[in-house]
Amino acid sequence: GAVVSQHPSWVICxxxxxxKIECRSLDFQATTMFWYRQFPxxxxxxxxxxxxxxxxxxxxxxxxxxFLINHASLTLSTLTVTSAHPEDSSFYICSALNPGLxxxxxxxxxxxxxxxx
Amino acid sequence: xxxxxxxxxxxxxxxxxxxxxxxxxxxxxSQSFFWYRQDCRKEPKLLMSVYSSGxxxxxxxxxxxxxxxxxxxxxxxxKLSDSAxxxxxxxxxNxxxxxxxxxxxxxP
Numbered sequence: 001g002a003v004v005s006q007h008p009s010w011v012i013c014x015x016x017x018x019x020k021i022e023c024r025s026l027d028f029q030a031t032t033m034f035w036y037r038q039f040p041x042x043x044x045x046x047x048x049x050x051x052x053x054x055x056x057x058x059x060x061x062x063x064x065x066x067f068l069i070n071h072a073s074l075t076l077s078t079l080t081v082t083s084a085h086p087e088d089s090s091f092y093i094c095s096a097l098n099p100g101l102x103x104x105x106x107x108x109x110x111x112x113x114x115x116x117x
Numbered sequence: 118x119x120x121x122x123x124x125x126x127x128x129x130x131x132x133x134x135x136x137x138x139x140x141x142x143x144x145x146x147s148q149s150f151f152w153y154r155q156d157c158r159k160e161p162k163l164l165m166s167v168y169s170s171g172x173x174x175x176x177x178x179x180x181x182x183x184x185x186x187x188x189x190x191x192x193x194x195x196k197l198s199d200s201a202x203x204x205x206x207x208x209x210x211n212x213x214x215x216x217x218x219x220x221x222x223x224x225p
Contacts, residue, residue: 006160034213043217044161044204093160097211105151106206106213108160 003027004096006109013084013116020080021112023094029074030096034106035067038091050077084116120144123205123216131224134195138219140188140205150181152190153204155218161204164190195223 005024013019023033033050048058048069056069068080081088091113095106123140130136142150150167165172167179167188178191188205200223205216
């Protein structure tokens, strides 16, 4: 069964509104979660690394004020796309590592397909 | 230079063919290695870990060459259901870095 749950799986929103995506680790406490974005027929692009209890680390070119990340608990990280525009339409995926196991694989959420109209 | 580089693909092969994917990584401190599979519009899923001694899982064989910083995946007797994008992933102190992926299409 899934060890990382992402919600919602898809969302359609109007331009200018904000959308929140949740990523939960179900079987372990994830001190670190990762947020990715994937455009059609392109590779996964790391947006930011979410650290529990501290500020997220954003990759170059990712606007931290537009993509708000909150990792307030050891099992939940949220990504809020603020003032969404059609160019933000994409597939957003989170992943988490089990900190109790070094160098293990990452577990992915099911992804969220965002469409901004 | 990208941290993780893969064959760009796409690979279009007939059923039953053997196909090999290659991946190189730049950070010698990389500690663990994986191949993931991603189907269209789905999240990546772990296919197999890659060990220094090489490992096999059915039709899939993965190999790691730390000296050359090179990882490979071999798929034998390919099936239609093997069509997907294959991602090479490197873990550096719990920082996961992904290759761009290689798209495979197996045709009847």
